[in-house]
Amino acid sequence: MERLTRRPVSEGLETVLGEPIPVLDHGFVRVVDYMGDDAAIVQAARVSYGAGTRTVQDDRGLIRYLMRHRHTTPFEMCVLKLHVKLPIFVARQWIRHRTASVNEISARYSILDREFYLPSVGDLALQSTTNRQGRGQPLADDDAKRVLGLLRSDAEQAYDHYETLLNDDGTGAPRDADAPQLARELARMNLNLAWYTQWYWRIDLHNLFHFLSLRADKHAQLEIRRYADVIGSLVEQWVPHAWEAFVDYRMKGGALSQGEWKVLREALGGRPVADALAASGLSAREKREFLDKIRGDDA
Amino acid sequence: MERLTRRPVSEGLETVLGEPIPVLDHGFVRVVDYMGDDAAIVQAARVSYGAGTRTVQDDRGLIRYLMRHRHTTPFEMCVLKLHVKLPIFVARQWIRHRTASVNEISARYSILDREFYLPSVGDLALQSTTNRQGRGQPLADDDAKRVLGLLRSDAEQAYDHYETLLNDDGTGAPRDADAPQLARELARMNLNLAWYTQWYWRIDLHNLFHFLSLRADKHAQLEIRRYADVIGSLVEQWVPHAWEAFVDYRMKGGALSQGEWKVLREALGGRPVADALAASGLSAREKREFLDKIRGDDA
Amino acid sequence: MERLTRRPVSEGLETVLGEPIPVLDHGFVRVVDYMGDDAAIVQAARVSYGAGTRTVQDDRGLIRYLMRHRHTTPFEMCVLKLHVKLPIFVARQWIRHRTASVNEISARYSILDREFYLPSVGDLALQSTTNRQGRGQPLADDDAKRVLGLLRSDAEQAYDHYETLLNDDGTGAPRDADAPQLARELARMNLNLAWYTQWYWRIDLHNLFHFLSLRADKHAQLEIRRYADVIGSLVEQWVPHAWEAFVDYRMKGGALSQGEWKVLREALGGRPVADALAASGLSAREKREFLDKIRGDDA
């Protein structure tokens, strides 16, 4: 149902409002509500500058300026509220972002459904040999099938036993009149970290950008990155100028240390990078990361 | 301009959206944007309970339950954004509430207007003799006039000198070509705490209730209370069930300590309050505050 | 090793510093560091009052005053840092407290040990019939043994398969040279919510009291309450005056709504409680909760 409002309206978000966008095998992201738009960022920034803004900067330019100089408070004036369904191991990474509001389904009250995450064959991968917290090569197909079989059978068995422990026919009455009904808050212990949970999540745009800069990053675990990518595309529809600035300055930008700047300035002055680097005092690891950056491998 | 939206709409706030509501002599509160309504609180709470909510509680009852048992996160799902113009001494109390977003006009950039707060004659009062941080009796009319005269003349002189220091004709050019233009960030030091500033302020409903419980309280300074009262009336229009619960449980409710409960239970059992209190071990001050509470003097 | 300091020292916490205090079957709480003491609360409060504190209040009285009137910032001046080992389902409740700092072991990097929580026979209980999120009567011994057997065998099997998936002999080399080594971040999905994790947790005293008021409460799940009780006893040793005030005003105190105060005042004036309640307009549930309070059943 549509109603009239005098508030800022985002055409982009209105079209998807309330519709679950699928993520992973059973998860979703659903826009529940939003506040503000690109113009609201500019409006809040202009309060700070007041009559002091002599020249009329266009909105895009001002938003880029704010992003570049980390004037973050105007971005807090936009707010997004999502309904998300996600595996518990993803939820455990997600919840580390503290400047957000959350209402999660409680398995102390409610009986969870038989819904757990099973990676697709293509997403199963070996432990990385270069990055202790990452994935390396994909598994061979046969190996992948064995792994999935094992994950599935353990999850199914865990749920069967969860149901045995609860002993609830769905109306609160026991399935087996001779067996006990274990407290829900205890029975849930038998479910594993692949289980789906869901929550309402409200966050302002500044903190959402921080979330996305970590969770849409290539170092983030693939599963949470899938959620971050969907949210990123929503943000792009909602506040296109802010999104563009965020991508340019944060997602695809990058920082250099004092020592790296010195090497860089020497190199721009004509000194071979290798020479400048050798004389720089940077550690082996810092040198390697610097070379990755100037090659664009870190983009 | 009105546009269509699928988001929750508050009829009450739509009618005042964008309109400055006067507070004090030059201040105002203006609703810029809002997110959510009473139903949004209920919706978030129901995610937590999930299928576990067997009986259909009506919204009002659930909101009262949440407020009574301090289940605060569903109230964070509603958000209000205000534009406020207020004296600096009020702003300094207000900003102590950290869980909000603020964009304030900067007197480093901008030249402030000749606008300072002068209390009305009726609001001028003696230092309280019983409460170190409060006001007592109103001033006699003659005294009030003398006080206002003094406050006004100092403020006018401060602004005259502020203009002398800035030496800016409004276009950036000097008024007096032979005098310097002192940096704005220095000149502003000459303005006093009665000066008006303004900001955009965004806060969620849970934290707004906390703000109101402190700032609409009788112990708050009269001037900030005037703002809190206006905001309270906006909240009442926006989320009437939540407001009613807040008033019942927080604003007009009150807490008792372990020792006070003991006295109370004895009194309900028939023991004279004075006897129960004498045997209670409460300090003189605690006894006095208890008697105020049961008389309703603290309501 | 002991060293000299000019900072406040808590004799109580120094004696337990660094020693794990057991909780549940494999968990612990260990004090890593602390800042401040009762005197630090008073010192911060006295900055606020400055020369305005005419009479010398003793520390205990001032701390009780601060607690009673919810002047919370002085309590933020004390800080506690703990190392905690806890089951994941407990960690998921704990992490909802956002105003704290956390560093948790990462199962993306590290291989977790074979350590999961198994309730003691006495802690296994039926789903409560009156409280949807609570435990009721303990299980019969035979039933308890069956439940534990099932929880244990599922957990053991999950860990066996976790090891199979990791295929790591502890040095990074495969146990089975023909099998793949699944990425750790994927393999961990097979572990359930009873698994132990650990973290460093830093929180200030005001927010710690909020944590304890929710997690040492009778409505909290038994397992997290065990942790809260241990932390409470540490706080008692650390800041005895603040602890006493917290217990009196928060843990064993209680709030009344506007309507409940009205009933109470009538009852103290001689009207039978039942009559006053009948005329009060409170809902059936509110009436029941009120009677519990005045009987002390809610203490």
Place this chain on the structure above:
Amino acid sequence: MERLTRRPVSEGLETVLGEPIPVLDHGFVRVVDYMGDDAAIVQAARVSYGAGTRTVQDDRGLIRYLMRHRHTTPFEMCVLKLHVKLPIFVARQWIRHRTASVNEISARYSILDREFYLPSVGDLALQSTTNRQGRGQPLADDDAKRVLGLLRSDAEQAYDHYETLLNDDGTGAPRDADAPQLARELARMNLNLAWYTQWYWRIDLHNLFHFLSLRADKHAQLEIRRYADVIGSLVEQWVPHAWEAFVDYRMKGGALSQGEWKVLREALGGRPVADALAASGLSAREKREFLDKIRGDDA
């Protein structure tokens, strides 16, 4: 008085603990307490990596790694508590940092002293012609004297009238028995933004670094920068490795946007910077800022 502790001890901070370090004409920074040291950062980080940290990285290298990759939570494990005396216009900038705890002297309770900030002659400067919020050239000596004379006489007069309004002889009795004693919370309005206030301020190291990155920056107002510089030197004594990393990566490091990286890579590949920049699509302002960066003018 010194006492024994088993907590980490910072030799550097112990020597200055409790001693006011002068800032501006009447202000100071005084270390009241601290928690943790460089090793505490490492210790918390190692919990995250757990048994996964195969190689023993030395502490300095790990701290640099954490800073470089914005792994911020381990830095939250160190805490600093300061007592600061500062002009109100500085306090108003300072308080915008929300993730800290504050207890400020209240002029509702207390009578403030006759202490206001007067810049030194050398610190008085013209409004910048290139930066709307900055200072340009210093004032000529004669102009500076006139400005100071005006600031001083207005401040002295404001305080004289503040005393008249309070009409308090220091014991609470009136100086003039025939005049009223205006409430303190009203009289204070007559004091200006140069007045000194004081507070206790507690913050963790991560958030302190954020404060310093903004307030020790060349764009910060000179007066708050003086405080930030003193605090920076305290941090250097307290956590020397973390300080070094902060300076290298944050204070003297700098970020580049996607477009700037592109220009840079082309320049390193031999294309003249001017050509690469001309083809880049960056705005005039972005080009100017880029050239400043590679020249090191922004360091």
